[in-house]
Amino acid sequence: MKRLLALTLLLILLAPAAFAVEPSERLADPALEARARALSEELRCLVCQNETIDESSAPLAHDLRVLLRQRIAAGDSDAQAVKFLTDRYGDFVLLKPPVEPATYVLWFGPIAVLLLAAGGALIYLRRRKAAAPAAPLSAAEQRRIERLLQEDG
Amino acid sequence: MRRLLFLLPVAVFVAIAVYFLLALNPNRDPQLVPSALIDKPAPEFDLAGIGTAPGLALAAFKGQVAIVNFFASWCEPCKDEHPLLMGLQKQVGAPLYGIAYKDKPADTEHFLTELGDPYKAIGVDENGRTAIDFGVYGVPETYVIDKEGRIRQRFVGPLSERDIAQELLPLVRQLQQS
Numbered sequence: 112m113k114r115l116l117a118l119t120l121l122l123i124l125l126a127p128a129a130f131a132v133e134p135s136e137r138l139a140d141p142a143l144e145a146r147a148r149a150l151s152e153e154l155r156c157l158v159c160q161n162e163t164i165d166e167s168s169a170p171l172a173h174d175l176r177v178l179l180r181q182r183i184a185a186g187d188s189d190a191q192a193v194k195f196l197t198d199r200y201g202d203f204v205l206l207k208p209p210v211e212p213a214t215y216v217l218w219f220g221p222i223a224v225l226l227l228a229a230g231g232a233l234i235y236l237r238r239r240k241a242a243a244p245a246a247p248l249s250a251a252e253q254r255r256i257e258r259l260l261q262e263d264g
Numbered sequence: 265m266r267r268l269l270f271l272l273p274v275a276v277f278v279a280i281a282v283y284f285l286l287a288l289n290p291n292r293d294p295q296l297v298p299s300a301l302i303d304k305p306a307p308e309f310d311l312a313g314i315g316t317a318p319g320l321a322l323a324a325f326k327g328q329v330a331i332v333n334f335f336a337s338w339c340e341p342c343k344d345e346h347p348l349l350m351g352l353q354k355q356v357g358a359p360l361y362g363i364a365y366k367d368k369p370a371d372t373e374h375f376l377t378e379l380g381d382p383y384k385a386i387g388v389d390e391n392g393r394t395a396i397d398f399g400v401y402g403v404p405e406t407y408v409i410d411k412e413g414r415i416r417q418r419f420v421g422p423l424s425e426r427d428i429a430q431e432l433l434p435l436v437r438q439l440q441q442s
């Protein structure tokens with residue numbers, strides 16, 4: 112029973128590793144195919160928008176995989192092959208948005224917020240340290256403390 | 265100055281709230297893909313027609329404002345849109361061209377004889393390659409192309425009466441006058 116459960120679990124965990132890339136789509140040259148695979152994992156399927164074209168079984172994803180492989184087989188560099196798609200579908204096809212003025216907030220926003228918070232914390236801590244230390248106890252207070260401590264003992 | 269510093273968190277909150285408000289606008293579709301081709305020249309294409317009918321090439325609409333509609337007989341939203349397309353050429357005063365996306369010519373023909381043919385000419389894009397050049401990711405999609413052959417507007421999904429009256433018509437008028 113336990114073994115069956117473990118096997119089921121293993122199969123479930125392995126399931127997402129199944130690819131939509133069909134054997135007929137693959138390029139004969141393993142090096143080129145590896146490049147195509149790497150690129151298609153970074154490209155968004157326009158139909159099912161949270162999947163890569165590598166994973167998606169949508170017909171358009173199939174077309175784009177084939178097209179990408181055609182470009183690569185024709186001697187395009189990785190950048191040229193990706194540009195072929197961004198020329199048509201825009202930066203939206205890139206799962207990793209490029210760093211450019213329109214995406215500065217996206218890329219640098221979190222760091223800016225972190226710096227802002229760190230700055231605030233620093234100012235707060237400095238100020239707390241700079242606050243005047245408490246005045247020393249007067250002679251009468253000192254005597255009272257000693258008396259209380261003795262009473263306890 | 266000190267006082268203003270205390271207002272900083274409030275200002276940050278307001279900025280974020282405004283951003284969220286804009287993002288939650290019910291009229292905004294976050295899945296809509298912005299076209300990369302707006303104001304760029306329309307891609308070249310030269311497609312065969314259905315059966316013996318003449319086909320469609322980009323050169324056909326140079327010098328005039330044209331509307332290009334990607335459709336397919338297997339596409340349900342295209343059927344919804346179809347009645348609006350029937351009167352479109354007259355209503356807008358510009359030719360409407362159809363590109364049949366990944367559809368067998370016989371099926372397209374059947375679709376059009378049944379529902380009526382709103383197009384001035386039709387190109388058959390059976391492998392969907394022309395559609396990819398336009399950045400189409402689902403049918404129907406409709407493009408407005410100006411006199412110089414540049415793409416000026418793209419409508420993703422079926423056109424609505426509102427789209428036609430408020431966007432398509434004014435745009436075509438404006439482009440025809442320029």
